[in-house]
Amino acid sequence: MKRMYQIYKTCMKANIASAITYRVNFILNSLIMLIGNVLFPLVTVFIYNSNASFEGWTFKEALLIQSVFILSTACAGIFFNGIMWNTMSHVVEGTLEVVLIKPTSSLFLLLARSFEFESIGLLGGGVVMFVYALSGIDGMTIGSWFLFLLLFGAGLLVMFGVALIVAAISFKWVANSRLPEMFESIKSFGRYPGTIFPKAVVAVSSFLFPVSMIAYFPASTLIGRWEAYFFIAIIPCALFAAFGIWLYTYMLRSYKSAGG
Amino acid sequence: MFEKIKHRFRVMRAVAFVTYKEWSAYRTHSMVSIFVGPVYFLVQYYIWSAVYSGESSINGMSLSQMLSYFCATMLINYLTMDFADWNLQMLIRTGKFITFSLRPMNHMFYALSQKAGHRVLGLLFEFIPCFMIFFFIFHIDVLPANLLYAMLSIAMAFMMNFFIHYSIGMVAFWMVQSSSIRNFFSLCEGIFSGSLIPLVFFPKSLQLASFFLPFQYTTFLPAMVYTGSYTLADITLPIPQVLLLQLVAVIIAGIVCRVLYAVSLKHFTGVGA
Numbered sequence: 001m002k003r004m005y006q007i008y009k010t011c012m013k014a015n016i017a018s019a020i021t022y023r024v025n026f027i028l029n030s031l032i033m034l035i036g037n038v039l040f041p042l043v044t045v046f047i048y049n050s051n052a053s054f055e056g057w058t059f060k061e062a063l064l065i066q067s068v069f070i071l072s073t074a075c076a077g078i079f080f081n082g083i084m085w086n087t088m089s090h091v092v093e094g095t096l097e098v099v100l101i102k103p104t105s106s107l108f109l110l111l112a113r114s115f116e117f118e119s120i121g122l123l124g125g126g127v128v129m130f131v132y133a134l135s136g137i138d139g140m141t142i143g144s145w146f147l148f149l150l151l152f153g154a155g156l157l158v159m160f161g162v163a164l165i166v167a168a169i170s171f172k173w174v175a176n177s178r179l180p181e182m183f184e185s186i187k188s189f190g191r192y193p194g195t196i197f198p199k200a201v202v203a204v205s206s207f208l209f210p211v212s213m214i215a216y217f218p219a220s221t222l223i224g225r226w227e228a229y230f231f232i233a234i235i236p237c238a239l240f241a242a243f244g245i246w247l248y249t250y251m252l253r254s255y256k257s258a259g260g
Numbered sequence: 261m262f263e264k265i266k267h268r269f270r271v272m273r274a275v276a277f278v279t280y281k282e283w284s285a286y287r288t289h290s291m292v293s294i295f296v297g298p299v300y301f302l303v304q305y306y307i308w309s310a311v312y313s314g315e316s317s318i319n320g321m322s323l324s325q326m327l328s329y330f331c332a333t334m335l336i337n338y339l340t341m342d343f344a345d346w347n348l349q350m351l352i353r354t355g356k357f358i359t360f361s362l363r364p365m366n367h368m369f370y371a372l373s374q375k376a377g378h379r380v381l382g383l384l385f386e387f388i389p390c391f392m393i394f395f396f397i398f399h400i401d402v403l404p405a406n407l408l409y410a411m412l413s414i415a416m417a418f419m420m421n422f423f424i425h426y427s428i429g430m431v432a433f434w435m436v437q438s439s440s441i442r443n444f445f446s447l448c449e450g451i452f453s454g455s456l457i458p459l460v461f462f463p464k465s466l467q468l469a470s471f472f473l474p475f476q477y478t479t480f481l482p483a484m485v486y487t488g489s490y491t492l493a494d495i496t497l498p499i500p501q502v503l504l505l506q507l508v509a510v511i512i513a514g515i516v517c518r519v520l521y522a523v524s525l526k527h528f529t530g531v532g533a
Contacts, residue, residue, distance in 0.1 A: 028440030196310035
């Protein structure tokens, strides 16, 4: 365990050092991510400015869902989303052997190398928006915060599962840089209040491809609108992540190289 | 003069054809849009259906106009999509750009020809299938209000997108890592092009500013021409005038891009390829 911690720390340091090599680029990128994500809910802002709304949701409640989505995306970006691009690049260039021969778990090593400091800007943008949206939410308790953290963690499991599934597919569907886009499009169902979608879509996004857990469910607990099925949906989230790990490990074992 | 144009056309056709063949090997990249486009549209459909519940019109647009608008922006994007900036900065950073000084054609024209070939692929594997899905499955009115006007506007959007992206790519002649500038530009493009939300939802001052920014000419304006009416900042223009406005914007962008190209070439130093 201590050895794994050391490896992870070394990879983190290497990523930070590499990010700050081009300081101006890094700072600008982080700032752009921050601004870009503060502007991300522009559609919601303009909808509410036009005297329209998502029925039953105040502006700040709708914004809270989107800020939680950004926070989740930021955490995924920092800790594990990079595995998609790293795996794709290793498979295309035939350099995965370099990872496979290392005397540690290949999945762990690839995850450690996926640490992406640049997404810190995204996290900053998410926090700013989250705090702003919270200013319009009343009646939060320690219990609702606890439930929020529990569901937020489950949402991260979904993000983790998605990252691993995309990375695993890239072993077979080589060099398709648009692969993540397919999953991104499905994730966009989790950015908005679930009440605007028909029941069938809510069922799919809760239990089959549980993207509602990324933002809608956690944010709803803070607002005090949680329902029992939110917690049942934690099970498919855990299964989703487990499936991602199994699929990635399976594809890793069946990987055949043409040399790098 | 005529011979020169004919020769250039032949060169463009040859480069476009080779690019088409090259990218055909990765046609599944384009075919991802057949899944992604309709899924994003479904999300938009539910969002706007919820927003319009009890409202017949918001900012002068009805729900059906809004849905047609989003379909039009997606379809137009498949025909005009551009990544000349990424390509150019990669060539400059790796030093491969130096090989273009040995070729009997400038890189800008070469990149434009490549884009033409690449977008033919977009037409076959993105535009046509998504058009069918929107029209036959979602029953959205995606037929252009006037085919000729729509084609002219899309052709100009194609050029506009190229000039903007190529100009941004030229930043790499001055900066080793230009991804931040490109990201900043993508951010502005995402907001001001109208692909997120129609520009009529913006505050009046930003709507007015959009006339002087290059972004609306790539998405919002052609989408409005496609759907048959154009209003921005309370200014309603007949479509021929809108096309004229777009033409002026494209000419200005073209001149700026050409001047930047000439200046950039003087600045370029190759370090091997």
